[in-house]
Amino acid sequence: MRAGAGASSSRVGSKVSVRAFAPAGADPLQAGSTLELDDEESRYLIKVRRVRIGEALEVFDAGSVWIGRLVAAGRRARVRIDGPRPPGAPVPTRVVLLGLPDAAATLEAVTGACELGATQLVFVRCERSSGHLPSAGRLERVMRAAMRQCGRPSPPELLGAPPAEPWSLANALAHHPQLPGVFGSVDDRDNLTSLIDSRATEPAEPPMPKVPRLASHRGPPKPSRPASGREVSSAPIDPSSAPIDPSSTPIEALRLLVGPEGGLTPAEIEAAAAAGFVPTRLGPWILRTPTAVVALLARFGSAPAGV
Amino acid sequence: MRAGAGASSSRVGSKVSVRAFAPAGADPLQAGSTLELDDEESRYLIKVRRVRIGEALEVFDAGSVWIGRLVAAGRRARVRIDGPRPPGAPVPTRVVLLGLPDAAATLEAVTGACELGATQLVFVRCERSSGHLPSAGRLERVMRAAMRQCGRPSPPELLGAPPAEPWSLANALAHHPQLPGVFGSVDDRDNLTSLIDSRATEPAEPPMPKVPRLASHRGPPKPSRPASGREVSSAPIDPSSAPIDPSSTPIEALRLLVGPEGGLTPAEIEAAAAAGFVPTRLGPWILRTPTAVVALLARFGSAPAGV
Structure with a gap:
């Protein structure tokens, strides 16, 4: 470090x-x-x-x-x-739901979450999660090193982290259900359509799904719908709502879901969408899990984007 | 990888x-x-x-x-x-000026820059840069691994990378001078004032420096001014200009400056500001160089922030 x-x-x-x-x-x-x-x-x-x-x-x-x-x-x-x-200004709530990658990538993600100001970090066992978790001792050493390096005196609160068991995705999605949620989506086209057959005929810039305004509060998660095939990420989005705008005043509280290596499965994306999470595109390429944690926190960070 | x-x-x-x-x-x-x-x-x-x-x-x-x-x-x-x-939509120009950290962190930064869509990556020897560079062979292997992992078929163009010599900051700042430039600033208060003496009396939320609109074109860099002591980052900012807004349509072309471990020196910040670079705050904590590369590219990414 x-x-x-x-x-x-x-x-x-x-x-x-x-x-x-x-x-x-x-x-x-x-x-x-x-x-x-x-x-x-x-x-x-x-x-x-x-x-x-x-x-x-x-x-x-x-x-x-x-x-x-x-x-x-x-x-x-x-x-x-x-x-x-003297303490700095209060930081906004950023709850990161971390679909667990392998142990080394988990530690990298913890470091990035600490640096970028996550306030709570939930370890989540997803379908494609690796079975290998860092030890509680190694996790603590990495967190302390990250705190030392970035100057942050209080770590993010850890939930489901060793020595505890990781949470299920269902439990994680029901955590702080009143907070707006986003998840990273590298390429929305691939959540909507299969890869090889459709790429040639798709428009270069597909219409972007609308996502709820962060200013408005939403209720507890809607009941899950049965999976509807390919339209996993767009189906539950309310078309009348407006985009999240991180350039306005800092968003006070937000849930960020990051998938494990290999990504979330279609059923997991469906469950996240049913729980009110909306996809956000972080660029055209596939991100490693630790990179996605940093990118999402930076994209929806604590500082106004214009500064 | x-x-x-x-x-x-x-x-x-x-x-x-x-x-x-x-x-x-x-x-x-x-x-x-x-x-x-x-x-x-x-x-x-x-x-x-x-x-x-x-x-x-x-x-x-x-x-x-x-x-x-x-x-x-x-x-x-x-x-x-x-x-x-079929090729995806064209990606916007993102020129990353990388103040070189140590060799391992340089390779991490290269991976992040590849994942997040940097189109050009300039290796820059800053005052606090480490003397240790990765070998050309190791650099190529890491870049290929990153491309494989993220699905990107063309690497960022590398300038000043081994086996070539790193660029000076002066040369890097004069590269694509017509493009808007930003640099990461963890805590603007510390660029404006000394740490211990002033923190107690500062407002919790200092006024944010204004930065130029990205839509407007600017000319070549202004001649460097002599360093003006503590007000290194705010002095050259035009107070009549408006904030960069990454939530609007994607910004077509941008330069992003990231400092080495230990950060840019006050004189380097002054030089960057004189060359038209404006500070952007990425959160309250100090970021590692590879983290700052990812965070800046995500913050000023290729996709509209609302999606």
Whole structure:
């Protein structure tokens, strides 16, 4: 895991790019106090990041961030706390329903979800999900590394993640049913028609399905309909509704469904659509699951698109 | 590299998720012809993907895609060509200027740029770039794997990539100067003010800098201004212009600048802004370089945001 990567580091000018976790159960931090880090964090600071005495760093403590300086660099690093970093603006709710890919891709998806501001991440066993899950320990280490790297002091809430069992898609689709939902669709043509027979006769730019406005609230999921063959993604869409517009003010709360490797099955797409999820196109090509997580969160992100 | 991952595979229903490259210099493909693949592609099909006789696959041949079936599976696989896959709609121009991170992250960024539809990818040596570049061979293998995985038959054009030398930022910023440009900014507050001193007194939601409309054409880059201290990203923005709106019709051509690990320096941000690049916020946290490539391309993608 690399630290401080980014389009343009938010630490430009201040150069605080190193972050460590306070030990669980430490005394409450305050300006002027000195904190002793545990072995793992000490090793990270001194051996991995090579922080020197007097250098500034951030300390994560139960979801808050403190600015401090390294004052002792033995086996146990000691940090003098200068003061709290004021919290940023509240982030909007982003519930990611993650159709589980293999273990390595799951960890990549967790990192991306953390970086891009997912607030809740539900591990979902889909029909094409791999049977291999990361261990709870590995998951925690990857999440901590992602938090350190991106500067986020509280992780996304994990549901159905090891050591718990993944959720079924039905349960995941019934989670926060009042929130608008979207799922990634690489190429809507292929959800509507079979591939080889129809491509030649399709228009280059098919009409886009309409999706509900995010401002309007919708009720609990409609009862599932029987699968209707090829028109899996377009059938349940209300043609009178209007497109989601991420360029307006940030959308307060949203559910994002991402399929596993191999994608969602037609029946799963039907179930998602019946639960109110609408397809969103992320480009002409097939995305890996971790890429789709980042792309969906960026597309329907927390910041107005124009900025 | 995993195959067939995605938010929802475009191969749903058709199950064509395996792709191979025709040998360079093979006879032109046509319906009914039979093609012998080279050793590497044969091994990929038969040993890695375990394609069986009669199964459908796609063959990439100099930027076009053919549908075929495996008809012989010896050391050299043979594919009978059923016919061409019609080309999709033209994709919009997306020029990614990649401030080089380390070699592994560079390869990740290349994969993401391929998946999300970058049309040109310029390797740029920034002040904080790592000195370690992937070899030309490794770069080619990763690009081919990404193309196979995402179904894209032509790679992004690479400029300044091994075995060539990376471009300077000045040269990269002068490339396609008529195109609108954006760069990722995690937290605009930190580009405007120093971190520790000012956070407590800043408003939770600072006024967003205005950026030019993408519809309007702009001339060649303005001459660089001397660095003006802290206000590196906001100074050159024309306050009379209006926000970029990716939810309207797809933007035809765009330059996207992504910084290396550690971000762009204040002087580099100044240079980018002087060349007409405007900051875009991708969320509250610091992104890794490969994540920022995917997030920027998704944010300013080829598909209307509402779909």
